[in-house]
Amino acid sequence: MCRLAFLCILSCSVFSFAQSQPVDRLSTELRGKIDTAAQQVLSVTGVPSASVAIVQNGEIVYTHAYGKARLQPPTEATPQMRYSIGSISKQFTATAILLLEQQGKLSVDDKVSKYLPDLTRADEVTLRMLLAHTSGYQDYWPEDYLMTPMLQPATAQQIMDKWGKKPLDFDPGTRWQYSNTNYVIAGAIVEKVSGSELFRFLQQNVFAPLKMSSVYNSDIESLGKTDAEGYIRYALGPLRPAPPAGNGWMFAAGELAMPVYDLALWDISVMNQSLLAPKSYAEMNDSFKLKDGDDTHYGLGVFVARRMDRPAIEHSGEVSGFVAENVVFPDDKAAIVVLTNQDATSAASLIARQVAPLILSPEPKHAAASPEETQALAIFTGLQQGKLDRSLFTQWCNDYFNNQAIQDFESSLKPLGAPVTFNMSAEELRGGMTFRSFTLTFKDPKQKLRVTTYTMPDGKLEQYLVIPVL
Structure with a gap:
C-alpha cells in the first residue's frame, strides 16, 4: 500500500x-x-x-x-x-475515533499506551499522531504491488506485533510519513x-x-x-x-x-x-x-x-x-x-x-472572513492611506511604525489598490504569542503579498509585516 x-x-x-x-x-x-x-x-x-x-x-x-x-x-x-x-x-476509521470521542469514551490526545501498551513508545504517541501520520510507526505496505506474504491471511495483531514493535522511524510528532500501520493500530483501538x-x-x-x-x-x-x-x-x-x-x-x-x-x-x-x-x-x-x-x-x-x-x-x-x-x-x-x-x-x-x-465557478466562493482576517485587512487598508490605529499594537510594534515606516507603507502599498483576496494561510503558537500569515492578491495577477502578525495573549499585535511573494 x-x-x-x-x-x-x-x-x-x-x-x-x-x-x-x-x-x-x-x-x-x-x-x-x-x-x-x-x-x-x-x-x-x-x-x-x-x-x-x-x-x-x-x-x-x-x-x-x-x-x-x-x-x-x-x-x-x-x-x-x-x-x-x-x-x-x-x-472512515478516523471518523470512528472521533465518534468515540464524542461519546466520551476516548480522546484523540490519549496516548496509545492507554489501549495498546506493548507497542513501541506507546506512552509518547497519541491517537491524533496515528491519524495524522506523525507517529513514527513504520509503514507495513508502502509498495505499489502485492508482495508474496500478503497473498496469505493476516490479523491486525500480527501486523502490530511485527511493525508496531519496531523502533520508530522518527520521534513522535517531528515528521510526517504516510504509514498504513497507524490505521491498523487505530482500528484495533476502535474495536x-x-x-x-x-x-x-x-x-x-x-x-x-x-x-x-x-x-x-x-x-x-x-x-x-x-x-x-x-x-x-x-x-x-x-x-x-x-x-x-x-x-x-x-x-x-x-x-x-x-x-x-x-x-x-x-x-x-x-x-x-x-x-x-x-x-x-x-x-x-x-x-x-x-x-x-x-x-x-x-x-x-x-x-x-x-x-x-x-x-x-x-x-x-x-x-x-x-x-x-x-x-x-x-x-x-x-x-x-x-x-x-x-x-x-x-x-x-x-x-x-x-x-x-x-x-466549479471561475471565481472561488470564499468563506466569510474571520475576525483575524477582518482586522489584518483593516490595518492594511489604513496603512495604504498612511493611517494606523496605534491602540491595536504593543509598544514595540508602535516603535517599529515610526514616521518613516508609515510613509514607506503608504507610498509602496497605495498604488496596488484594494486587495482582491486577503486570506489567512497559517496559524501557530510561538514565543507565547499566536503567529498568523495572510496571503494577499491584487488586480494585477503578478502582484502578491504576505502579511505576518504576532498577537499577544491580550490581543495586542506585536508584529505586522508586509512581505513580497515571488
Missing part, C-alpha cells in the same frame, strides 16, 4: 444496492465535456474503466461509468458497481473501546445514517461478479486480473469498497457537516503541525489542500487492482469521485483534475 493511493481494499456488507439508476441532472454541454475528459484519459492510460460521481450545490447531479468493468466476459461498467476506494477508507468490529461500528454509526447502502468489506470476502474486477499490468503488457490480498491486510487502512453514489453521499455529509459534531470536523480538517511548527497539510485521514485557489479535502486510494480519487470543495458544496479498476495508474486523479474546472 503506497502513497500513490494509500492502500486499501474492501469488506462484506449486509446492505443491498439502494441507488439503482444513474443520476443525470447536467446540461447536455457539461455532460459532454465530462464524458469526453473521462474517455480521453481512459484511452491514453489504457485503464479498463472509470466510475464517476459529481456533486454540485450539495447534491449528486451526475453518476456515470465508462469502459469495461470486467474483461472476461466483457462487461460494461455501470455506476452501480462497487470498486475499492483504497486509502480513502482511512477517513477495543467500542466492543464492536470496526466495520459493524461504521455500518451502525456512519453508513446507515447516511444511507450508504452498498458499502462492502472486501477484507473479509472478495468483490462479486456484479462488481468491477481489479486489473494489473506488467510494464506495457496486457491487462491481467490483479491478485487479491489475503484477508486481514486491509483492516482499517483500506478495507472499503462502494459505488460512487455512496462515496458522494459521504462527501455531502462532509461539506454539510451533518454527521459529526462541529468540533470533530474541525479536528479532522485541521492540518497537523509538527513540533517545529511545520505544516503537514494533512488532518485526520484527509489531505487538507488548495485546488483551483479554494480549500479542498482530498484523498486517493490504491490497492491491488484499483485506484480511487476523492476531492471535496466545501466552500463550493462540490465534490468529484473517480473510481478505476487498474492499480499503479494516475487515471483517477487525471480525470478529477480535468473535471474540476468544468464544475
